[in-house]
Amino acid sequence: MKSFDFVIVGSGLTGATMARMLADSGHRVLVVEQRDHLGGNVADALHSSGVRVGLYGPHYFRTSSEELWRFVNRFGRFHPFEAEVRSRVRGRLENWPVGAGYIRRTIGADWTPEFRGVPRNFEEAALSMMPRSIYEDFVKGYTEKQWGAPATMLSTALAGRFDVRADDDPRLTPTRKHQGVPVNGYTALVENMLAGIPYELTCDYLRMRTAFKARKALIFTGSIDAYYEFQFGALAYRAQKRSTDYHADADFVQPCVQINEPDPAVPHIRTLEWKHMLPEAARRRVRGTVLTRETPCSVQSRGDVPEYPFPDVANKALYQRYRALARQEPTTLICGRLGEYRYYDMDQAIARAQTRVRQLLEMQPWAAKQPSRLVPAGA
Numbered sequence: 001m002k003s004f005d006f007v008i009v010g011s012g013l014t015g016a017t018m019a020r021m022l023a024d025s026g027h028r029v030l031v032v033e034q035r036d037h038l039g040g041n042v043a044d045a046l047h048s049s050g051v052r053v054g055l056y057g058p059h060y061f062r063t064s065s066e067e068l069w070r071f072v073n074r075f076g077r078f079h080p081f082e083a084e085v086r087s088r089v090r091g092r093l094e095n096w097p098v099g100a101g102y103i104r105r106t107i108g109a110d111w112t113p114e115f116r117g118v119p120r121n122f123e124e125a126a127l128s129m130m131p132r133s134i135y136e137d138f139v140k141g142y143t144e145k146q147w148g149a150p151a152t153m154l155s156t157a158l159a160g161r162f163d164v165r166a167d168d169d170p171r172l173t174p175t176r177k178h179q180g181v182p183v184n185g186y187t188a189l190v191e192n193m194l195a196g197i198p199y200e201l202t203c204d205y206l207r208m209r210t211a212f213k214a215r216k217a218l219i220f221t222g223s224i225d226a227y228y229e230f231q232f233g234a235l236a237y238r239a240q241k242r243s244t245d246y247h248a249d250a251d252f253v254q255p256c257v258q259i260n261e262p263d264p265a266v267p268h269i270r271t272l273e274w275k276h277m278l279p280e281a282a283r284r285r286v287r288g289t290v291l292t293r294e295t296p297c298s299v300q301s302r303g304d305v306p307e308y309p310f311p312d313v314a315n316k317a318l319y320q321r322y323r324a325l326a327r328q329e330p331t332t333l334i335c336g337r338l339g340e341y342r343y344y345d346m347d348q349a350i351a352r353a354q355t356r357v358r359q360l361l362e363m364q365p366w367a368a369k370q371p372s373r374l375v376p377a378g379a
């Protein structure tokens with residue numbers, strides 16, 4: 001049996017941040033990862049053309065926190081990158097989020113949101129922010145493809161990620177102070193975060209629980225339902241099927257990194273052109289370009305990669321049942337996007353992981369006679 005102060009399951013940003021902080025505070029840490037690479041959902045790989053491709057979708061790093069920006073820059077240089085997204089509507093590529101110019105052109109300057117009152121579902125929440133035609137052209141088809149469910153069944157909380165612009169700024173998130181992409185990619189960033197910390201790849205902790213002993217605490221950043229052997233049933237996730245093509249003779253195919261396809265008749269949901277994410281000098285060295293199409297699907301079997309927690313009431317309630325079990329394990333912390341069954345942007349995942357470590361070191365539940373609980377507050 002391998003014995004460490006902390007055994008951390010998962011080498012995504014949550015596990016890597018916690019491992020780094022715990023190791024920096026003098027603890028012996030082991031990271032166990034089921035995949036054959038580090039980085040979790042942010043992992044990437046270099047295509048033979050020199051284009052870096054995200055293995056599990058595109059990742060645009062954004063934060064307005066100086067502390068967080070300093071933290072990630074400790075592990076790799078970022079080059080400035082602000083994502084631009086267009087949506088294909090009636091054959092034209094329009095800015096996403098929808099800009100004021102498009103609304104003036106198609107609706108006029110005077111418009112009021114379609115829905116008034118307290119929204120009960122995603123459709124109502126979206127219609128309280130935008131005219132119906134914008135909702136139908138840009139949002140409804142995209143959202144229903146993404147979740148494989150009617151927009152009226154989905155949570156109002158999803159609408160928090162949408163906005164209708166008062167200007168025509170084409171940037172996806174213009175208000176975030178620091179935006180970029182690691183020059184050497186996210187996998188290298190996570191490798192640097194784990195420098196000097198032992199890790200084991202291709203090791204599914206759940207199949208080898210007894211092989212590891214955590215003297216202080218076990219930190220599990222995989223799916224909470226899997227940890228409890230799906231005893232109440234499986235939490236629903238959406239995933240993506242990805243197909244990647246190399247276009248040897250094209251310099252660029254798209255005007256920007258991401259083209260959304262809200263038309264319900266088109267099966268895929270978006271196309272990424274990775275070359276846009278490279279620093280200018282690296283772009284010039286690449287011949288051709290690499291594109292990935294993403295088509296949403298449900299997680300059906302254990303081999304599928306769970307990506308987005310399903311935003312409805314039934315799954316929220318199911319998660320609460322698992323969380324109640326986790327509360328009874330004083331020296332186990334189940335956290336991260338899969339452990340808390342919650343979408344976190346990268347900066348949020350890192351910030352949350354940092355908070356968890358500070359709480360752990362303060363509470364020291366392993367030292368107490370009556371260990372206090374480690375379930376994330378407010379999860």
Ligand SMILES: Cc1cc2nc3c(=O)[nH]c(=O)nc-3n(C[C@H](O)[C@H](O)[C@H](O)COP(=O)(O)OP(=O)(O)OC[C@H]3O[C@@H](n4cnc5c(N)ncnc54)[C@H](O)[C@@H]3O)c2cc1C
Pocket residue numbers: 009010011012013014015032033034035039040041042056057058059060061062203204205206207221222223307308335336337338344345346347349
């Ligand atoms: C498609 C997509 C696009 C995104 N784009 C952005 C973006 O542009 N900007 C942004 O800020 N955020 C983005 N995110 C969010 C970002 O991916 C997450 O914030 C981040 O990955 C969270 O890291 P994590 O460590 O919590 O989870 P993960 O990265 O999923 O890490 C969990 C790790 O645990 C491992 N694991 C699970 N079970 C076991 C087990 N039994 N044994 C061993 N290992 C195990 C997994 O293999 C995985 O490596 C995106 C998310 C998705 C799904």
